[in-house]
Amino acid sequence: MLDCAIIGGGPAGLTAGLYTSRGGLKNVSLFEMGVPGGQITKSSEIENYPGFFDSTKTGLEFMDTWQKQCFAFGLKHEMKKVDSVKKIGNHFVVILEGGETIEAKTVIVSTGAVPRRAGFKGEDEFYGRGVSTCATCDGFFYKDKPVTVLGGGDTALEEAFFLSNICSDVYVVHRRDEFRAAPPTLERAIRKENIHFITDSIIEEAVGDAMGLTGVDIRNLKTDEIRHMDNTGLFVFVGQDVKNDVLKDENENFICEMSDLGQVVVNLKMHTSIEGLFVAGDLRIDAPKQVVSAAGDGAIAALQVISYIQEQQ
């Protein structure tokens, strides 16, 4: 039986692996298809992870040290897909794709959440090289430059406002002329001089070259007219998918308490509503979606796992 099964190998899961194994647990596995690292590996530059300040390094290179460090203390990597997690009596059963089962005393779920893609041409090609889904992370790279924001919900307008304090101009492209965002959020954005709205419109294409994004083609859905804007930053906020599938039982009900947004309810100790089940990172309520905070969660969850196992001895 595993001391701890960690499901998901982004910053939260890796840090949980580091802390559990370095904290003396002998038998901890991290379940992640492919190379661990998470969304940050798709970024071309990182400057807001404290202690890492090297603009020549990519997200993939940033995660290089994490790989070595987090697996240096006995953590095992299982390249297997987890289907679901079940508590039976006092322990957990991790059910893998294909039906194989693994028992564990504790489970940390750190599967995260992924921003939805809008689906325009060039979106994937320039993701992390001009196309971003995080204003906090990448806004500063466009200081005093114009940027485009795609979306019309609360997040899109809040992020547009955030960007308007850093960038010269923010062009908000939205497919309708009405906004889902809360009225005060919308009004604040309208009042802000350097936020401009391009309604009834979509991104037709993100265009660029080997260096990254150079501009966007915006199509007006009513006139079909295409307008090109030179613009090196495009922020896409069209929703996110919380990766909570492993927490669903065979009837598609969640095994622990969830928010309306499909995020796991936790306290400051990363406890869920089920004893022995912990969550860390973007999967939890109020997640700030930052590498350093996800890692902080991972450390907390790991220390709680160690305490929980101690208490049962």
Next chain:
Amino acid sequence: MLDCAIIGGGPAGLTAGLYTSRGGLKNVSLFEMGVPGGQITKSSEIENYPGFFDSTKTGLEFMDTWQKQCFAFGLKHEMKKVDSVKKIGNHFVVILEGGETIEAKTVIVSTGAVPRRAGFKGEDEFYGRGVSTCATCDGFFYKDKPVTVLGGGDTALEEAFFLSNICSDVYVVHRRDEFRAAPPTLERAIRKENIHFITDSIIEEAVGDAMGLTGVDIRNLKTDEIRHMDNTGLFVFVGQDVKNDVLKDENENFICEMSDLGQVVVNLKMHTSIEGLFVAGDLRIDAPKQVVSAAGDGAIAALQVISYIQEQQ
């Protein structure tokens, strides 16, 4: 008026400074006497901060990059001691030692908590070089080696248990023969084969050489006999002082909700019971006392400050 006053320059405060200034706030000051960095600067080696894995570097060198990075986006360092913080109407007044006052729209308090010193000879000399106050941080450096733990409370015995899963033997030195720790915690420790109790005793002296600690002299308070043990790790758990003074008003009452232990009550967003006042790091309830978690808190508090200021516009 400052957009944000950050009080305390450890990992939480520095990260809050990075995120607020890089997030577009123009006028943010970090109040810290001396060089920012926090307790970690006193460590000789760090291996549990994800992304930093270089055993040749000290805590001071580890914090070097943080200094450059966190001040690179406009954060100002004020080498001034803050006496207290007061909310007046919709803003805050930061009162400095000597009486000078500074106005701020928001405040992040990240003054931390410091482990108490026991007061034996050699304690300061070998702090960070054999003498530690954090089993999670430093236990692994003594893998399969014997260590000494000083203290008889819950924390001491929990940390002794933590160490017993990593180290060969754990010698718990306690000045009485009764323990303040909760009975189940004590019983668990007694049951553990490699935890040994040395009661009615104190650490007389931590001894060592230029490389660090080499052993401890333990005095039995009843017989006055001194026993020397060769031992390269000594963990001291005799309480901690939460640095919450700046949150006291002129009548010594706290301005926000506190726990019985003198820690600030926060939610997952690092909100205190006072709007516009945020806390990050070891000063808060349930703090795991890890650099990465304190930094995670700092990022969260900073993002909440930015939202709070946006909402008021």
